[in-house]
Amino acid sequence: MELKQFVPSEVCLACDVCCRFSEADSVWSPLLTDTDICKIPKQLINKNNKLRLVPYNDVYLCPCFNPVNNKCGIYNNRPLDCMLYPFLLAKRNNKIFLSFDLKCPFLQKKQGSPEFKDHVKYLVEFLGQDELKELIKRNPQIIGDYQEDVVFLQEIALK
Ligand code: SF4
Numbered sequence: 734m735e736l737k738q739f740v741p742s743e744v745c746l747a748c749d750v751c752c753r754f755s756e757a758d759s760v761w762s763p764l765l766t767d768t769d770i771c772k773i774p775k776q777l778i779n780k781n782n783k784l785r786l787v788p789y790n791d792v793y794l795c796p797c798f799n800p801v802n803n804k805c806g807i808y809n810n811r812p813l814d815c816m817l818y819p820f821l822l823a824k825r826n827n828k829i830f831l832s833f834d835l836k837c838p839f840l841q842k843k844q845g846s847p848e849f850k851d852h853v854k855y856l857v858e859f860l861g862q863d864e865l866k867e868l869i870k871r872n873p874q875i876i877g878d879y880q881e882d883v884v885f886l887q888e889i890a891l892k
């Protein structure tokens with residue numbers, strides 16, 4: 734499954750927001766689908782089916798993250814949640830929304846721009862594919878219960 738990225742890779746490589754977390758059990762650590770779990774080495778996954786974050790200086794890192802070069806060690810097999818980010822799936826009033834995280838400095842700048850709107854349309858179409866709808870239905874854990882810093886964009890209907 735390939736997903737077009739909105740944030741240019743050179744921007745992400747120079748940013749220190751993603752893949753690092755303030756707590757060992759952060760709600761922001763990637764949410765894994767059953768398909769993701771099959772692709773990731775078992776020793777990197779904890780008993781809650783989440784990535785086993787590792788302490789590093791005063792934060793916790795995704796075990797797949799290399800802090801020396803800022804790169805993901807499983808980039809081509811990274812979880813859907815990571816492919817989508819800084820967009821994400823969030824729930825409100827029992828509905829699922831394509832949303833985005835204001836903590837991403839690039840999206841803060843680009844929100845509302847024509848390219849942002851085009852990308853939202855692209856993601857809504859992507860998530861509306863039967864294969865994706867089935868994946869989401871099978872894996873409700875990937876719909877986050879976030880509220881803070883999350884901007885709700887458009888409902889994703891799974892029926
Ligand atoms: S916060 Fe945004 S710019 Fe920074 S690494 Fe994450 S996606 Fe890239």
Ligand code: SF4
Pocket residue numbers: 751752763795796797798799804805806807808811812815
């Ligand atoms: S799997 Fe890769 S992209 Fe996702 S949090 Fe870990 S290092 Fe970052």
